[in-house]
Ligand code: SF4
């Protein structure tokens with residue numbers, strides 16, 4: 001090997017190492033910058049919640065002027081609403097955890113409350129062409145700017161949990177009563193659970209957590225060891241929905 | 256091979272310079288028809304524009320129903336007149352995108368002058384950046400406030416609604432939204 005070639009290889013190698021180190025450094029800084037200060041999560045204790053009372057659903061839907069529309073002719077799986085709007089609803093263990101609940105537990109048909117998981121790596125926000133939906137850096141809430149949403153429904157296709165609903169028609173027509181403090185939606189936008197971001201702003205807990213008479217819901221910051229959510233997860237067995245997809249759901253179910 | 260002279264001769268034959276284009280008498284006699292057509296066109300366009308109330312100067316000045324029990328706004332009247340839509344868009348972005356719901360603003364008197372206390376210090380108040388909770392608390396009927404100007408300026412059609420209130424709820428039941 002002559003000198004020229006040798007030097008070239010040395011320099012090329014060094015450049016490679018340098019680029020790698022540099023990239024890692026940039027990545028580390030990037031990660032630090034985007035890391036959520038808070039990691040808000042909801043823990044649902046299925047030992048207490050049997051999914052048989054409507055308290056959390058009623059409270060949430062009343063709080064956010066959610067126009068529940070049910071289509072009585074709809075016979076498919078899932079909630080009984082083909083064009084329904086839902087923020088929080090009742091599914092079954094088989095539906096919510098189909099790859100985790102085997103056939104002999106006898107739990108498959110049992111109801112369980114589900115909602116948007118406010119995923120760590122949400123696929124829904126990645127596909128939005130307008131930036132109308134995003135994960136908040138400060139607390140990890142996945143939220144939608146209704147002013148910006150063009151109703152393309154890419155996010156609905158991307159969400160593996162069916163957490164998002166589309167307004168096919170003016171929701172005000174099917175709302176019996178409206179609560180003035182919170183806007184309704186308009187035809188052609190997508191909506192979903194917002195972890196009660198407006199209530200959190202006022203120092204309140206999410207409406208579902210407050211409404212649960214069985215005290216089965218625990219809400220808080222998982223970066224804080226003393227938050228109700230962290231405490232509720234301590235020393236018990238809990239699962240999340242479809243963990244294999246790598247979305248990192250922030251709604252936990254204690255078994 | 257043809258020489259240059261031959262080519263020149265050919266071109267002359269091809270485009271003879273003394274050719275007379277046919278001149279018609281009809282062209283001049285069409286003039287009155289053309290003018291009439293133009294007049295009809297202008298009249299139609301003007302009529303359509305006026306019917307659409309685009310010519311604001313021909314219409315009555317808008318009448319605004321002002322709040323009875325509140326005399327000071329979040330900004331001066333002049334600022335609001337020109338920039339209320341920008342302010343609302345800013346508030347929207349600050350609340351929805353940044354989660355900053357409150358803002359501290361100086362109190363103003365009825366003329367929009369910033370109030371000072373006895374020691375000459377500005378008097379501040381904290382308000383919520385909210386269309387429903389702040390703007391509509393005083394301007395409780397958009398029909399007699401927002402719509403007046405928006406109709407006049409042709410921002411909405413007669414009988415139309417401002418899109419804000421498709422979603423944001425007007426708390427006053429008399430406003431009929
Ligand atoms: S559950 Fe669906 S809508 Fe909610 S953050 Fe995850 S992917 Fe997005």
Ligand code: SF4
Pocket residue numbers: 127128129130131132133144148149150151152153154155156189190
């Ligand atoms: S429907 Fe709205 S929020 Fe969903 S991807 Fe399209 S623009 Fe974004």
